[in-house]
Amino acid sequence: MCPITACAPLRPESLEIVPGIDARSPDVGFGGWKCGWRSTTSDTWVDLRFDRDQPPSAGDDGTPARFNDYPAFVEAEGDGEETCLVQVVYRSYTDDRGRIAVEKVRLAVGGSRPTDRLCQMARGLAGPATARLRAG
Template sequence: MPLSASLARGVAPTTPGTLHARPLTGDLSAPPRPGLTVCFGRGEKPDVDLGVGVDDLRVSRRHGEIPRRSPDFPASSLAHLDAWTLLDGKALEKVPGIDAREPDVGFGRWDCQWKSTTNEFEVDLRFDQGDLPRDKNARSTELGDDRQAIVLPADEGPGSCRVEVVHRDYTGLDRVKGTERVALVIKGAGPKGRPCELATDLAGSAAAALPPA
């Protein structure tokens, strides 16, 4: 499959919660309809919705099912947002050589990346969840509308900095508490750069673009 056909390059705008798959047998888009279950295996329609392992006898003709997530993500969840929309051209002007109109959008549109065409700078923005980072070098600050943020210098190597902005608290199906966060990473700042200043500035712009939690 050519890279341009990969779902890692993103999908066309559609209803939030839609399931996308692209096996060799053809595309599948399953809408977020209550009670909908996607059946997969090496069989053919109408026995299965998603054909996988069609030449592999170890895969059953009706191998399994993908039930709809229940309950769905709450309306305030980051899962309903496109990560790349949180940074506009004005915000990204602060990074030399980056064109805000050309993000590399990842799966679910929950992460994106911009690379400079004039130097080694790279900006990654992605959604994360779970426990807050507890690195010994981490420091806490506030951004935007009193949003908690964690700054992690050199988190992804020299010349990098990661800033995680807390969007909301949640309790999972297993009753474990966590947070949804926007993670902003700057790479390639160089030995004399100030990546955490730039990352914090960009994270502040992303935080300002977030809806109420």
């Protein structure tokens, strides 16, 4: 993917849109391909993960969007109940079977808040995260 860890695209100041988030204590996943943050004041959380998969599509994977010229899809409850998932296509490649596949960023926000508020926060984080991808 890109030469950064999954924690790098979201700086502490970007995470401030999530109430009570502990931006300075991320939970880093295997190989740096996943990073998560939790709120200290509620059950709200943010997870950012790099992934490889088939290209997402409108309808199946949510509503099309764009963040810093990257195609994306926003899906309420796309990562389970009480979540909002933004999938950003970073780049395409041909897999070992000759099919088109993509490297993508999966950015999920969850917690016991209205889904539209979770999606507002996820969209608000997708902008700074994709800007850092371009710079990274």
